[in-house]
Amino acid sequence: MKVVITSSSQTLAEPIDMHFGRAKYFILADTETGHATAHDNAQNLHAAQGAGIQSAETVAKLGAEAVITGSVGPKAFRALQAAGVKIALVESACPGTEALRRFKDGELPVLDSPNSEGHWV
Amino acid sequence: MTSFPSIAIASGKGGTGKTTVAVHLAAWLAGRGHEIQYLDCDVEEPNGHLFLKPEIKAAEPAAIPVPVVDMNRCTACGKCAAVCEFNAIAMLKKPMVFPELCHGCGACTLVCPVDAIREEPRDIGTVETGLAGPIRFAQGRLNVGEPMSPPLIRAVKIRRDPAAIALFDSPPGTSCPVIATVRAADFIVLVTEPSPFGLHDLTLAVETFRPMGLPFGVVVNRADPADERVQDFCRQQEIPVLAELPDDRRVAETYARGELLFDRLPEWRDRMAALWARIEERL
């Protein structure tokens, strides 16, 4: 299954980015094969508003079934839900490889409502 | 010169006395028998009503048109999401609208190749109209948490009565809500105070309003004969000083109580008369 991990770098070895909407990179990983590719989310860092929505669009286009991150604001949450993408949460910025392992082992809670007030940052 | 000019009362810095000047000018003009309308365009924090104490006769919601997609007609081409400059539409399996980001521009309705988008109003605030004695009164009240003022400010300005002098009480600053308020006014009164902050923000205001090509003048509120920095600036920039209203703790105290100054400080009637004469000269 394909999942997206939000990251401030292009590799799963580095810590994940806790903020969904303005993460620098989305790393698309295949849970079966472990193959991972990094996708630039830079255009969203500059969006005036609605960065989380655009990020959700990107995740949907990448064909991910789940996203692993730290916090998701209300608009991004609505968009991900509409796209049928599950949201798995880590509580602090661990390396991407560890986040992926914990996801596969079923250790990560799934978010059923937004856990952030919505950022403008 | 039109018999019913519109005058915007603005400032760079907040708290310099815009509303004080606007309500007293309105009250003085009404007292002289002029047809006068006061429109409070500071829709985030409207205060004019506290002093004019109007009887509100009508309250109407103001709305922005936001898109609604007919999912039966939608072919999921994604053009609506792509054309939106404000990220208000996300293209997922089908388009998803985020009304709170929508500016109501209509781009999506025009671009949809199968005419699947219609618009519905989203309330952002209220426009209230009424009378404060003989003064025609209008104000906008933006819903708390609502980010954008200009659409509500435009809705207030539409209530402008062409058969009365209009005073637009503006929000502070120089950004989009202020521009929406002062546009197309016949004259702008800039209220400031003689402090470093007051002068600094006045220069920002002048930079903003000069290119708009509207005539303007300055009122120095809380004037202090020991500090003429604002008057010096105006002289150097060839900006007319329309009035100097002296610093007086009694003004602050009366204002604090939401009372007009004319009873306690009757000299303010003469001050408003003089101010109006200076404005009229320049219309």
Place this chain on the structure above:
Amino acid sequence: MKELVVISGKGGTGKTSLTASFAALARKAVLADCDVDAADLHLILQPEVRRRESFVSGREAVIREADCAGCGRCAALCRFEAISAVARDSDGARVFRIDSAACEGCGVCTWNCPAKAIDFPERTCGEWFVSATRHGPMVHARLAPGAENSGKLVALVREQARETARQSKRELVLVDGPPGTGCPVIAAVTNANAILVVTEPTVSGFHDLSRVLQLAAHFRIPAAVCVNKWDIHPDMADRIEDQARSAGAVPVGRVRYGPEATDAQRRKLAVVEAGDSPLADDIRAVWQNWLDSTAESGEKESR
């Protein structure tokens, strides 16, 4: 790291003056001037600019008059009254022109012009700076006159202030916020640790405070209230503090009316730097009370 934001609702209550004093009292803070529309904090803190960047946000439509056929479709479609007819400079023909201050950058005119005569460039709306001051690093900005104040520049200033705090290992970001309750204020307060509302004992202050406290509650940020120039109307100061308590906000003290604020401003000093006075003591007490209240309330940790 904590982020504390000073706002006012109504403008002119003394927010920036007080924030300058707080900056002088705070230890190891980064200062952020988020009143990007009419920034004044720099007049007291006198920053030395170390880094300067352009702020680009959104777009604007610009008609190439040479190519304009004068059909007026753009003006008919524009919902923001930004387009009007003018006489072309070269030949007096009727063409259309866009008022840049009114243009919202939606693109409707651009995509619907039959002559494709409208350009749609990105818009430079201002500048932001990272500077050094006698009380620590400061991030501030200037919005170009008439520019849209969507909150994006405010958000950027805060983000840069947090980044500066991380890099310089400072524990506190102190934000001078904008007046009002719209976009820029929302951008200044979302996800902050605590808000201080500086208000004044007037009917206007009382009225505007309720709106600001609603905003704080809406975004679930603990709020404190300080009544500035309280002795102008002591009864109203009491009522304001009662109003604050009813809304779940904490009164953290009062500052008296006096000439010290403007005098200090003229000397480019914060009040607490300008000599001893009871007014300066009032400010010290408010700052300490606010800090104490933010330590107690156990608010969520800044990310």
